[in-house]
Amino acid sequence: MLNTIGALGEFGLIARLTAGFPQTDDVIIGPGDDAALVRAGDGRVVATTDLLVEGRHFRRDWSTARDVGHKAAAQNLADVAAMGARPTVLLLGLAAPPELPVDWVDGFAAGLAAECAAAGAAVAGGDTVGAATLTIAITALGDLGGVPAVRRDGARPGDVVAVAGNLGMSAVGLDLLRAGLPGPDPCLDEHRRPRPPYREGPRAAALGASAMLDVSDGLLQDLGHIAAASGVAIDLDPAALRPASEVEEAVARLAAAGADPRRPLDYVLAGGEDHALAATFPASVRLPGRWSIIGRVDAGEGVTVDGSPAAPSGWDHFS
Numbered sequence: 001m002l003n004t005i006g007a008l009g010e011f012g013l014i015a016r017l018t019a020g021f022p023q024t025d026d027v028i029i030g031p032g033d034d035a036a037l038v039r040a041g042d043g044r045v046v047a048t049t050d051l052l053v054e055g056r057h058f059r060r061d062w063s064t065a066r067d068v069g070h071k072a073a074a075q076n077l078a079d080v081a082a083m084g085a086r087p088t089v090l091l092l093g094l095a096a097p098p099e100l101p102v103d104w105v106d107g108f109a110a111g112l113a114a115e116c117a118a119a120g121a122a123v124a125g126g127d128t129v130g131a132a133t134l135t136i137a138i139t140a141l142g143d144l145g146g147v148p149a150v151r152r153d154g155a156r157p158g159d160v161v162a163v164a165g166n167l168g169m170s171a172v173g174l175d176l177l178r179a180g181l182p183g184p185d186p187c188l189d190e191h192r193r194p195r196p197p198y199r200e201g202p203r204a205a206a207l208g209a210s211a212m213l214d215v216s217d218g219l220l221q222d223l224g225h226i227a228a229a230s231g232v233a234i235d236l237d238p239a240a241l242r243p244a245s246e247v248e249e250a251v252a253r254l255a256a257a258g259a260d261p262r263r264p265l266d267y268v269l270a271g272g273e274d275h276a277l278a279a280t281f282p283a284s285v286r287l288p289g290r291w292s293i294i295g296r297v298d299a300g301e302g303v304t305v306d307g308s309p310a311a312p313s314g315w316d317h318f319s
């Protein structure tokens, strides 16, 4: 039987790839977090990279070029913010077929520029090649301003779990697109142009967040990374995870169209591409308005909802 990476799954593949990679004193935080932290001269820089592949992350008939520019930047800048850092600089890799309209490139660049401006980041360089599949590879850098990075491994029993940003809208928006249901719909907007709460990353670090990440693959799966890295259990409070009315309404639209949607709560728990920030904080911290408490950290392992093992799983590129 063929031994393929499909059987390993995305995270098995990453573990296998990175197992033998050299780690020197220049690497302060290596593979395994939202971003790396590396030495740079006398200082430190946060560094992360995420790819977007046409057909896999976006479709040109579902999103405008401008949308894709916004999303490509946002997906990467969110990983910087999730370390508690301020995004500073982005590098753009672009692989594109020669048939790609110039208008598309112009729109993409405008969207990328606008999202970078919103986060306070500049574009410092990149690379451009021809290829069969339109692919965007972005590297984003960030500045911690002298504070420690917020990793995935610092959650402690007794901490609270909190989220800034919205959950479930992007995934239900994707299902609207799959079902061919037209807009306007706020969930479509959220899917096309996620709005990570960039400034809440450094703010959470200043408040003493013990762990943090951005929700890209689905809340349960991503909180599972915090639970595993920290050696703790996380229990979520379903009452605190009530889906936004926009999610409820989009699910109702899908059901009315016979599209067999998931339950609203499942979009919240396992949707993906939210790029909300999820963090753990000592219970004594008074959280600002953009953060809402959704659960608590206990001794043990795994993620549960109201004490029960959580069923829906998140995104895996290979299974």
Ligand SMILES: Nc1ncnc2c1ncn2[C@@H]1O[C@H](COP(=O)(O)OP(=O)(O)O)[C@@H](O)[C@H]1O
Pocket (backbone or CB within 6 Å): 014, 017, 018, 030, 031, 032, 033, 034, 035, 036, 050, 079, 214, 216, 217
């Ligand atoms: N090809 C690779 N080589 C080295 N490290 C990788 C590779 N792919 C993923 N990683 C690392 O694995 C971790 C998880 O990746 P990923 O799930 O994509 O993070 P995120 O969801 O925050 O973008 C990250 O720390 C990332 O740097």
Ligand SMILES: Cc1ncc(C[n+]2csc(CCOP(=O)(O)OP(=O)(O)O)c2C)c(N)n1
Pocket (backbone or CB within 6 Å): 050, 051, 055, 056, 057, 058, 059, 075, 174, 216, 217, 271, 272, 273, 315, 317
């Ligand atoms: C055409 C299309 N199909 C499916 C999706 C859904 N989707 C693609 S990637 C992904 C998960 C997040 O992407 P990933 O590359 O894993 O980002 P990372 O976790 O590395 O930040 C989801 C939900 C989409 N956005 N567009």
Ligand SMILES: [Mg+2]
Pocket (backbone or CB within 6 Å): 034, 078, 079, 082, 213, 214, 215, 216
């Ligand atoms: Mg991340």
Ligand SMILES: [Mg+2]
Pocket (backbone or CB within 6 Å): 049, 050
């Ligand atoms: Mg990634």
Ligand SMILES: [Mg+2]
Pocket (backbone or CB within 6 Å): 050, 075, 076, 079, 216
């Ligand atoms: Mg990411």
